[in-house]
Amino acid sequence: MNAEALAFYALAAMVLVGGGLVVQSRNLVHAAVSLVPTLLGVAGLYVLLHAEFVTAIQILIYVGAITVLILFVILLTEGATGLRVRQRNEQVPLALLVCGGLAVLLLGVLVRVPWGPAAGPLPPYNPGAVGRSFLMPYVLAFEVTSLVILASLVGAIVIARREE
Amino acid sequence: MPLDWAYVAVFALVGAGMAALPLGIVWLLAPRSAYPQKRIPYESGIVPFGEAWSQFHVRYYLFGLAFLLFDIEVIYIYPWAVVLRELGGFAFVEMLIFLGVLGVGLAYAWKKGALEWV
Amino acid sequence: MIGLSHYLVVSTLLFALGLYGVLTRRNAVAILMGIELMLNAANVNFVAFTKFVDPTFVRGHVAALIVITLAACEAVVGLALVINAYRHLETVNVDQVDLMKG
Amino acid sequence: MVVLAAVVFTFLAVGGPLFLVLAERKISAWIQARVGPKHVGPHGLLQTVADTLKLLYKENIVPHRADVVLFSVAPILVAVAALLDFVVIPFAPGWVVRDLNVGILYFAAVSSLTVIGILTGGWASNNKYSLLGGLRSAAQMVSYELPLGFSLLVVATLTGTLSTVRIVEAQPYPAVAYPCVVVAALVFLVAATAEANRIPFDLPEAEAELVAGYFSEYTPMRFALFQLGEYGSLLASSALFTTLFLGGWKGPFAFPGLGPVGNGLVWFLGKTYAVVFFLMWVRWTYPRFRIDQLLNISWKLLLPVSMVNLLVAGLLVVGIR
Numbered sequence: 001m002n003a004e005a006l007a008f009y010a011l012a013a014m015v016l017v018g019g020g021l022v023v024q025s026r027n028l029v030h031a032a033v034s035l036v037p038t039l040l041g042v043a044g045l046y047v048l049l050h051a052e053f054v055t056a057i058q059i060l061i062y063v064g065a066i067t068v069l070i071l072f073v074i075l076l077t078e079g080a081t082g083l084r085v086r087q088r089n090e091q092v093p094l095a096l097l098v099c100g101g102l103a104v105l106l107l108g109v110l111v112r113v114p115w116g117p118a119a120g121p122l123p124p125y126n127p128g129a130v131g132r133s134f135l136m137p138y139v140l141a142f143e144v145t146s147l148v149i150l151a152s153l154v155g156a157i158v159i160a161r162r163e164e
Numbered sequence: 165m166p167l168d169w170a171y172v173a174v175f176a177l178v179g180a181g182m183a184a185l186p187l188g189i190v191w192l193l194a195p196r197s198a199y200p201q202k203r204i205p206y207e208s209g210i211v212p213f214g215e216a217w218s219q220f221h222v223r224y225y226l227f228g229l230a231f232l233l234f235d236i237e238v239i240y241i242y243p244w245a246v247v248l249r250e251l252g253g254f255a256f257v258e259m260l261i262f263l264g265v266l267g268v269g270l271a272y273a274w275k276k277g278a279l280e281w282v
Numbered sequence: 283m284i285g286l287s288h289y290l291v292v293s294t295l296l297f298a299l300g301l302y303g304v305l306t307r308r309n310a311v312a313i314l315m316g317i318e319l320m321l322n323a324a325n326v327n328f329v330a331f332t333k334f335v336d337p338t339f340v341r342g343h344v345a346a347l348i349v350i351t352l353a354a355c356e357a358v359v360g361l362a363l364v365i366n367a368y369r370h371l372e373t374v375n376v377d378q379v380d381l382m383k384g
Numbered sequence: 385m386v387v388l389a390a391v392v393f394t395f396l397a398v399g400g401p402l403f404l405v406l407a408e409r410k411i412s413a414w415i416q417a418r419v420g421p422k423h424v425g426p427h428g429l430l431q432t433v434a435d436t437l438k439l440l441y442k443e444n445i446v447p448h449r450a451d452v453v454l455f456s457v458a459p460i461l462v463a464v465a466a467l468l469d470f471v472v473i474p475f476a477p478g479w480v481v482r483d484l485n486v487g488i489l490y491f492a493a494v495s496s497l498t499v500i501g502i503l504t505g506g507w508a509s510n511n512k513y514s515l516l517g518g519l520r521s522a523a524q525m526v527s528y529e530l531p532l533g534f535s536l537l538v539v540a541t542l543t544g545t546l547s548t549v550r551i552v553e554a555q556p557y558p559a560v561a562y563p564c565v566v567v568a569a570l571v572f573l574v575a576a577t578a579e580a581n582r583i584p585f586d587l588p589e590a591e592a593e594l595v596a597g598y599f600s601e602y603t604p605m606r607f608a609l610f611q612l613g614e615y616g617s618l619l620a621s622s623a624l625f626t627t628l629f630l631g632g633w634k635g636p637f638a639f640p641g642l643g644p645v646g647n648g649l650v651w652f653l654g655k656t657y658a659v660v661f662f663l664m665w666v667r668w669t670y671p672r673f674r675i676d677q678l679l680n681i682s683w684k685l686l687l688p689v690s691m692v693n694l695l696v697a698g699l700l701v702v703g704i705r
Contacts, residue, residue, distance in 0.1 A: 003170075004166070004284055005283075005284055007166075007170075008284045008288060012288075012292045015292060015296060016292070016295055016296065016299070019296050019299040019300070019319050020299060022299075022303065022315050022316075022319060023299055023300070023302055023303030023306075023307070023312075023315075023316060023319070027451075028309060028311065028312060029451070029454070029504070029507060030451075030453075030454070031312060031315060032311075032315065033454060033500070033504055035315060035318065036500060038319065038322070039322065042296075042322050042325070042326060044169075044173070045289065045292070045326055045329075046326075046329055047166050047169040048166055048284070049289070049329045049330055049332070049333045050166070050333060051329045051332070051333070051340075051343055051346070052169075052484075052485050052486050053242070053243065053343065053347075053486055053489075054325075054329060054343050054346050054347065054350075055169070055486075056486045056489045056490050056493050057239050057347060057350060057489075057493075058325075058350070059493035059494065059496070059497070060235070060238070060489065060492055060493035060496055061232075061235060061236060061238075061239065061350055061354060062318075062322075062350065062353075063493075063496070063497060063500070064493060064496025064497060064499065064500075064529075065231065065232045065235050065354070065496065065526070066232065066318065066353065066354055066357050067500060068228065068499050068500060068503065068522060068526065069225075069228045069229065069231075069232050069357060069358070069361060070311060070314065070315065070357065070361070071500070071503050071504070071507075072224055072225055072228045072503075072519070072522070073225060073311055073361045073364055073365060074311055075503075075507060075515070075519065076222065076224060076225055076365060076368075077311070077364065077365065077368045077374050086308065087307065087308060087309060087312070088306050088307065088308065089306060089307070089308050089377055091305055091306055092306050094305070095301075095302050095305035095306045096302070098301070098305065099298040099299075099301050099302040099305070100298070102297075102298055102301065103294055103295060103297075103298035106294045106297075107291060107294055110287060110290045110291070110294070111287060115286050115287070115334065115335060120337055121337070122332070122333065122337045122340065123337070123340060125246075125485065126340070126343075126485060126486075127242060127243050127246045127485065127486060127489075127546055128243070128246045128247050128250075129339075129340045129343075130243040130340055130343055130344065130347070131242075131243030131244055131245075131246050131247035132243075132247050132250075132251070132339075133339040133340055133341065133343075133344050134240060134243055134244070134344060135243075135244065135247065135251055135254075135255045135258055136251075137339055137341075138339070138341070138344050139258060141344070141348060142240060142258065142262065143258065143261055143262060143265075145240070145348060145351050146237075146240075146261070146262045146265040146266055147265060148351070148352065148355055149233050149236060149237070149265075149266065149269065149351070149355060150265050150266065150268060150269045151355075152233065152355035152356075152358050152359050153229070153230070153233045153269045153272070153273065153358075154269070154272055155359050155362070156229050156233075156358045156359050156361075156362040157226065157229070157272070157273060157276055157278045157362075159359070159362040159363055159365075159366050160222060160225055160226060160229065160362035160365050160366060161222070161226070161276070161277075161278065168482045168483075168484050168485070169484075171471065171481060171482040172468065172471055172482070172484075172490075174387055175393075175394075175467065175468055175471055175481070176464055176468060178387065178391055178394050179394055179463065179464040179467040179468065180460055180464050182391075182394045182395075182398065182467075183459070183460040183463040183464060183609055183612075184460060186439075186440065186605050186608070186609075187444070187456075187605055187606070187609075189440050189605075190439075190440055190441075190442070190443075190444055190604070190605045191444070193440055193441055194440070194441055194442055194443045194444060194604075195441075195443055196443060197443070200448070203445060203446065203447055203448040204447070204448055205447045205448060205450075205509065205510050205511040205512075205514075205601060222365060222369075224519055224522075224523050225361070225362070225365055227523045227526065227527060227679065228522075228523070228526065229358045229361070229362065230683070231526040231527060231529070231530060232354050232357070232358055233354070233355070233358060234530050234687070235354075235526075235529065235530060235533070236350075236351050236354050236355075238492075238533050238537070239347050239350065239351060240347075241537050241694070242486075242489055242537065242540065242546065244541075245537055245540035245541040245544070245546075245698075246540065246544060246545065246546060247544075248541060248544065248698055248701050248702065249544045249701055250544075252702055253702055255702075256698050256699065256702045259695070259698060260695065263691060263694070263695060266691075267688075267691065270687065270688065270691075274683075274684065279679070279680075279683045279684065280676070281675055281676035281679050281680075
């Protein structure tokens with residue numbers, strides 16, 4: 001087994017074990033902290049896929065910001081007092097069936113599909129390539145995102161603030 | 165390129181090992197005497213009451229959300245910074261619009277008092 | 283040799299895990315965490331397809347970045363709703379948040 | 385080979401902060417017209433060694449009903465995050481652990497991991513002061529991450545690269561860009577001080593109101609890891625400041641007989657420790673801000689200023705072209 005395969009299996013294990021803890025932990029703070037190894041593992045997969053810029057952004061935004069915000073809200077609402085409350089609803093058997101079925105179905109499809117021939121090489125300098133892409137062919141998406149961010153800023157402030 | 169990040173991973177592992185090492189030494193060397201009073205959380209000398217968790221003000225969340233939404237801009241500005249020299253004027257105008265829209269957001273949050281610690 | 287299908291298997295399993303969390307959790311924040319897992323699974327796919335199938339304009343990376351942005355926006359608004367619900371109803375369990383019944 | 389290098393480097397990165405603790409005590413004593421540590425070794429130089437040995441012999445206490453796992457992991461996370469900052473710092477020509485393509489973005493990303501360590505450490509202690517200190521610290525650190533990020537972006541815009549090595553090579557900046565660079569440098573300095581939770585931004589551990597903030601319940605060695613993280617990130621921020629704004633390893637003249645690497649190291653370390661000294665000087669001279677003042681500085685002063693500064697830098701780059 002070469003280094004790449006070793007790294008891939010280690011990262012995949014990290015992602016899936018972490019993800020399992022996220023959905024399974026009774027303690028919500030533990031679930032939120034388990035997001036950290038999961039998301040870092042996904043960042044590691046991006047490294048193996050030569051997506052440096054996405055890796056750095058994944059760590060900066062997902063691990064460093066979204067997880068912090070989720071932790072904030074858990075501490076602001078229930079903290080760990082949720083331990084005394086039932087954390088699961090009555091759909092567990094159904095959910096197991098649906099998710100297991102979906103996974104089996106997708107896996108069955110994707111091992112049969114012949115994914116075309118290997119693609120050409122990626123552009124050498126990743127942040128530059130992303131920048132050129134954003135500013136030229138995908139400029140509309142780029143500008144619209146700023147509107148989306150503005151809308152969610154306004155919306156979240158209106159919703160979260162205490163009413164006068 | 166993945167090799168660069170292999171260094172990062174090795175550093176993280178070695179660093180964690182080096183951080184855990186003194187904890188191991190403490191575990192070997194340090195005395196251990198447990199009695200319940202020693203483990204009471206410190207609360208200015210009185211016996212702690214209630215839960216350590218209690219209701220916190222929503223203001224923490226307001227700062228958190230403003231942070232997250234302004235932090236995301238960075239995703240778009242870093243690539244812009246790298247290619248600006250090569251693409252020139254129109255790239256600058258695009259960023260002007262982008263930051264202008266977010267400036268409106270900052271002004272709104274400011275005016276609505278979401279940035280006040282009250 | 284690690285190929286496209288290896289990454290797809292991981293992302294499929296992660297997606298199923300996230301979906302399981304969304305379907306079974308009662309706490310709204312925990313449901314959001316499940317959604318984050320599903321979005322990450324999608325992102326792994328985007329980036330993997332860029333490397334193995336279509337590197338034009340690194341458009342998979344662009345899509346992944348936009349998904350990360352939207353995930354952040356979704357988290358911000360969703361968590362604001364959670365806080366608001368908690369303030370009015372003293373609970374964040376979605377099966378008890380049923381204002382529409384009046 | 386890589387592992388060996390990492391071990392050696394980690395020793396250095398741990399040794400640097402340990403030395404800083406002593407430096408801080410000596411400098412604070414000097415500023416306050418005291419003598420400072422003087423009994424252990426010549427002029428008290430071995431004080432830190434004695435302190436470390438003492439810490440190793442002290443009992444680790446986990447508070448009642450604390451979350452043992454997170455309580456133990458949090459300080460390690462903080463220390464590792466500080467250590468990882470050093471990966472992209474170029475000490476001399478060719479002397480950088482790894483010149484990542486996304487260098488300064490990597491720096492910002494890795495230092496943002498500290499917040500999680502502090503927040504979980506504060507929560508896991510099962511202590512009201514710790515939790516409040518952790519939340520405050522998190523609110524402060526995230527607020528100052530933004531201006532810090534914008535300063536990095538100004539440099540990236542002017543040089544057109546994210547790699548720390550190439551940023552050093554691109555310096556000195558063109559003369560027209562100086563106003564931009566100076567503003568970015570000032571913003572960076574303020575934000576880095578706040579990120580390191582140091583006076584005048586040490587609200588999270590304001591001893592008059594919060595005991596010791598998020599590490600109130602931490603006993604010797606784990607507390608030392610938090611300290612290590614704090615001084616490590618202080619050193620890392622100073623080193624990054626040197627790299628981005630002071631020309632890194634470049635100096636106005638070369639010392640004869642040292643060769644390029646020796647010269648680079650001398651200049652780089654000299655500048656870095658000058659920045660460290662400056663931050664310590666500030667710490668022992670100014671009083672603490674109130675938390676509302678602290679957040680106002682970030683959101684209503686530094687953030688708008690640095691957004692405008694970024695646009696000016698962009699205009700300059702387009703103009704120069």
